[in-house]
C-alpha cells in the first residue's frame with residue numbers, strides 16, 4: 001500500500017491524539033502542519049518523534065505537492081472555510097466533526113469533492129471502534145431479532161469543566177447537538193440505517209457559562225446555541241429513535257444508547273468512545289450477557305477513519321467515515337433545530353447507506 005501524506009490544519013487538543021494514532025499505520029505519514037497560532041503549530045511539529053512534520057502557512061500547506069490529504073482539526077466554525085479551500089486546491093480532506101455548521105456549506109463540500117475528484121472524509125470514526133463494530137455484527141447476526149426502537153441519550157454539564165478554550169462549544173453550530181450529537185447520530189445510521197424525519201424541542205437553559213479550567217478559568221461565555229436538545233428520529237426503516245443531547249445535566253441514571261429488537265435488547269457503549277462494554281439480552285435466557293469485542297480498537301483511536309480513507313485511496317474502494325454520511329448527520333442536526341424552532345416534523349432530503357463493517361479480528365495498525 002502506498003503512503004498517504006497528511007497535512008494537519010489546527011494543532012489544538014485533539015491533534016495530539018491523531019498524531020499518536022497516525023504513527024500506528026504504515027500507510028499514513030503526517031508531513032506538515034499549520035495553525036493560526038504559530039506556537040501551536042511549532043509545538044505539534046516538535047512532538048513528532050521522527051521530526052518529519054514541517055510547519056507551514058495554510059496557503060503553503062494547500063499548495064504543497066507532498067500533501068495528499070488535509071486533516072482539518074480546526075474549530076467547527078472554521079471547518080467549512082479550511083475544507084473548501086483544501087478541496088479547491090485539489091486535496092482530499094478528512095475533517096473533524098461537524099462537517100460544517102450549515103446545511104448549505106455541508107452540501108457545497110460534498111459537491112466540491114465530487115467535482116474535484118478527491119476524497120472527503122469526516123469524523124466521528126468511533127463507529128469503527130471495537131464497541132460499535134461488535135454491535136454492528138450482533139445486529140447483522142440477528143442477535144436481537146429485528147430492531148424496533150432505540151434510545152440515544154447524552155447528558156453532561158459542558159466542556160467548560162475541562163477544555164482550556166471552551167468558547168466555541170457555545171457558538172452557533174456547536175452546542176451539545178453539533179458537538180456530541182454527531183457520535184450518536186453517526187452510530188444510529190451506521191447501526192440502523194438512514195434517518196427519514198426528525199422532530200424535537202430545544203432550549204438554552206442558561207444565557208451564560210463560566211470557564212472552569214485552564215488559564216481562562218472565571219471567564220464568562222455567552223451562549224448562542226441550544227444547550228438542551230431533545231428529539232425523535234424516524235429512520236427510513238420505520239424505527240423510532242429517542243435522542244437527548246444536553247450540556248445542562250449534572251447527573252442522571254440514563255443509558256447512553258440502547259437498541260431494542262423483536263428478540264432481545266442491545267446495550268451499546270458510549271458512541272463517543274471506541275471500546276465496550278457491549279451487552280445483549282435475549283428472550284430465551286432472559287439475562288444480560290457481555291459480548292466479546294470484535295477488534296482491537298478499544299482505546300481513543302481518533303484517526304481510524306483517516307487510516308481507512310488512506311487505505312481506500314490506495315485500494316480504489318469507498319471509505320467508511322465519508323462526507324456523504326457526515327452530511328446526512330449534519331442535515332439531521334440542522335433539521336432537528338428547525339423542527340424545534342417551528343414545532344414541526346422535518347423530513348430529510350439527504351440519505352446515507354450503512355458503511356461496510358470492518359473485518360472482525362483486526363489488530364491495531366490494521367484496517368483491511
Ligand SMILES: NC(=O)c1ccc[n+]([C@@H]2O[C@H](COP(=O)([O-])OP(=O)(O)OC[C@H]3O[C@@H](n4cnc5c(N)ncnc54)[C@H](O)[C@@H]3O)[C@@H](O)[C@H]2O)c1
Pocket residue numbers: 009010011012013014015034035036037040058073074075076078082096097098165179
Ligand atoms: N478536544 C476533544 O476532545 C475533541 C474530541 C473529538 C473531536 N474534537 C473536535 O476537534 C476539533 C478541534 O477541537 P480541539 O479540542 O482540538 O480544539 P482547540 O481549540 O484545542 O484547537 C483548535 C486549533 O485550531 C486552530 N484554528 C482555528 N481556526 C483555524 C484556521 N482557520 N486555520 C488554522 N488553524 C485554526 C486554533 O488556533 C487551535 O490551535 C473540533 O471540531 C472538535 O469538535 C475535539
